[in-house]
Amino acid sequence: EAQVTQNPRYLITVTGKKLTVTCSQNMNHEYMSWYRQDPGLGLRQIYYSMNVEVTDKGDVPEGYKVSRKEKRNFPLILESPSPNQTSLYFCASTPKRGRDNEQFFGPGTRLTVL
Amino acid sequence: KQEVTQIPAALSVPEGENLVLNCSFTDSAIYNLQWFRQDPGKGLTSLLLIQSSQREQTSGRLNASLDKSSGRSTLYIAASQPGDSATYLCAVTYRGGSEKLVFGKGTKLTVNP
Numbered sequence: 001e002a003q004v005t006q007n008p009r010y011l012i013t014v015t016g017k018k019l020t021v022t023c024s025q026n027m028n029h030e031y032m033s034w035y036r037q038d039p040g041l042g043l044r045q046i047y048y049s050m051n052v053e054v055t056d057k058g059d060v061p062e063g064y065k066v067s068r069k070e071k072r073n074f075p076l077i078l079e080s081p082s083p084n085q086t087s088l089y090f091c092a093s094t095p096k097r098g099r100d101n102e103q104f105f106g107p108g109t110r111l112t113v114l
Numbered sequence: 115k116q117e118v119t120q121i122p123a124a125l126s127v128p129e130g131e132n133l134v135l136n137c138s139f140t141d142s143a144i145y146n147l148q149w150f151r152q153d154p155g156k157g158l159t160s161l162l163l164i165q166s167s168q169r170e171q172t173s174g175r176l177n178a179s180l181d182k183s184s185g186r187s188t189l190y191i192a193a194s195q196p197g198d199s200a201t202y203l204c205a206v207t208y209r210g211g212s213e214k215l216v217f218g219k220g221t222k223l224t225v226n227p
Contacts (some may be wrong), residue, residue: 009207035215045214058214090158102148103207103215105220107157 002027004106006030012112013081021109023091025041029104031052031094032074036060037108043090043101102106115210116141127194135189135221137204142182145207148179148215149189152201157177158217160201162189194225 004025011038013019025032033048045058049068063085065077072095078085091106119138137147146165150158150169158200162171162178164187177190191198201222205215 024133029151031213040219042219043205043217048214088155101146102160102163103205104160105150110155114208 002104004091004093006089006106008109009107010110012114014114015082017080018082019078021078021089021091021111023051023074023076023102023106024072025074025091026072026103027093028071029093030071030096031096032068033058033092034064034066034074034076035090035092035101036112037090038087044070046076046089057089057111083113085111086113087111115217116206118206118218120202120204120221122221123219124222126224126226129194130167131194131225132190132192133194133223134221135163135202137187137189137218138183138210138221139187139201139216141207141208142185143209144182145209145213147178147180147187147207148205149176149187150203150205152203155203158203172207178212191223194223196225196227199223201224 002054007022030051034046035043037043044060046064047066049055055066089109093101094103118142121136131210144166148163149161156168164171164180180187203219203220
């Protein structure tokens with residue numbers, strides 16, 4: 001089944017404890033991105049990647065890192081999480097940048113930073 | 115600034131009613147527009163994708179239209195059911211830059227039995 005998977009689905013952590021949220025897609029998509037969703041602010045892009053080893057900042061990249069060593073995986077890294085990073089996170093992928101392609105979303109990761 | 119606006123923010127209708135959700139965007143240079151459904155605390159379910167060259171798309175009881183010149187899209191839901199209750203999000207892929215999805219804040223739909 002074609003899908004985008006994220007792990008973990010739920011995470012409660014404490015300020016400053018490094019964490020990684022994994023994202024994997026099995027559709028051979030080139031373009032992947034991370035969004036966060038907050039009440040009243042909607043969904044905003046954090047980082048995106050156009051292909052392996054090519055990543056760039058989205059609208060709200062502060063406090064986050066990403067890597068794209070393989071085409072299928074695009075982990076989101078929080079080196080020192082803070083309470084303002086409590087949010088619902090979504091990973092997305094699409095076949096190619098700059099095409100009329102649908103974006104596919106993972107199931108979301110609900111992160112709480114205490 | 116590239117923005118997407120959805121009006122109304124919330125809508126409550128009786129079961130069986132036909133309804134229209136509205137989405138407007140600020141720049142006609144888009145690749146496509148997607149409508150999503152989101153249940154509380156859950157992920158995004160893609161409903162319809164309209165490419166920039168298309169005027170509408172249909173899936174079951176759903177019909178989405180796109181008018182690039184006016185910067186508007188509508189999602190028409192026929193014969194609404196309580197199971198249609200959810201938040202509906204409109205998202206646009208603008209040309210250029212990161213070509214990210216720019217989301218509206220959604221319309222929360224409640225269909226009352």
